[in-house]
Amino acid sequence: MNLNKINIGNLFLVTAIIMLLVGLCFGILAAFTYLYPNFLKENIGFISLRPLHVSSALFWIILGGTGCVYNGIRSILKIEFSPQIAFIQWCLWIVAIIGIFYSYFTHQFGGREYWEFNPVWALPIAVAWILFIINFSKAITNVKKWPVYVWMWVTGIVFFLFTFSENYLWLFPYFRSHFVTDMTIQWKVNGSLVGSWNQMLYGTAFFLMDRISNSKQVGKNNLAFAMYFLGLFNLMFNWGHHIYTLPTEKYIRYIGYAVSMTEWVFFAKIIYNWKGSLNEIQKNYHYYPYKFIMAADIWVFINMGQAILLSIPAINLYTHGTHITVAHAMGTTIGINSMILIAACFEFLKPNLFKNKTNSKYLNFIFWLLQLSLFIFWISLNIAGIKKGIWQMSENQISYSKMMETLTPYFIIFVIAGFGLLISFFAIAIKLLKNSTNSLIINKF
């Protein structure tokens, strides 16, 4: 096999798309257990389905982000990475994915919140990431003026390794000797880890905007840098908003609260730029991949508004531990991260598909089915969360299982909307993967 001829960025993107499809299937199966409690209970059960779904979705985002960075750097700098290192990196990810899935099916868990798996499989991921850093740093050290998206990629890549390693401090007895501290570190990791892949993907969105608009200015203006540093500041210090009720040190909660409130600046900027954004949408709307960037922008607005409100402790008290948090997590993962990645996949895997023709009715239908399904999905989770929040605060509580039964109508809508997401993502993935072997062969500059 001649590795010099493989487009490694696209290899990562194709793998990511496959993980998206796998994640959607596990997500639907997990959602079914909400309606049919005995569904797959004796085989894999929700305790395996949830991590299977979460990990697959995160593989989609992380491998997709890696593919975008490889493709982006290659296209800006016209530099080839070491294909050998990149290929070993990809192989290590495949080993880790197989190992992680095997451990879920055999019930060997890491048991941590959010992204958990048997810690053994963190090793190939960590080594793969170190190889990624080596390959990436070799390329960018020769560049004199980094546009903002290169800064964002650097941040995402460096912080991923740091927080990913931090995620395994509990293996040392010192760090697990006090469970409140252990939970504090766990949520420090969760907050920053999400922030790190967000940096990789938001960097990709900036890169795509530069490329689509052909301006080369989006990534170089001062405001973009100011927003980047505000994002970095939040990545580092705002995670305390997850743990307001945890009896940890006061300063952690106050720092989390104060830093989260700086996100109002992002929100104000979106509103301030609204008219300009509308003009931009009108100008590029005909270009199919751009629609997903537009959708990501709208979901940023919705989710950021929600995130800021949830970061106010007096409001968080009512929403904490409810499905509103799930709605927020799903809204950002699907609405923002996945929309950016799909736009990037079209741009990198099918660069000529939409250059000279308008969108087909079929693809437009799929786009709107995806947005509508996500909106219904998000609303149903929010309503379920509000109902649970009211239950949590009421003086005369019915039992937990009875309260959950009252949420069944919203879970039914959630599952139906989930099917809408499954169908639309599959339709997009088929379009992207059709004849994708061509996109895996490298095109010389």
Next chain:
Amino acid sequence: MKFKARHTFFILSVLFLIYTISIYLEPYNLNNNSAKTKNIINGKLVWQKYNCQSCHQLYGLGGYLGPDLTNLMSQQNKGEPLLKAMIKSGNKQMPAFNLSDLEMEELISFLKAADNSGSADPRKFRSNSFGMIEKE
């Protein structure tokens, strides 16, 4: 821009490291009695081994299928007997788990420690003038 950006990045990173180290020092400052906490620490590992977090929460952090278990041990008509019964026979989506006697003992110690650490009941919090919540 690059020059300034590098400085800002460096300053933020140093602040982040200081903040991180201050959090890492917390177990040292808490000065626990190791003999007393061994069961509790192992109990947390039992909690992780059976992936309880997938469905249950501690302090509102975790899965959404089952109830928050932070204060289960002190809840009226619940506590240890309910925990043992649930683990042994399962309920709704929860399968039956086959814990050894030692694992069960350690899990109970951990959940008792969680219960003693504070309340996760949102009704027991009030917001102060900064909008931050504090326990009543």
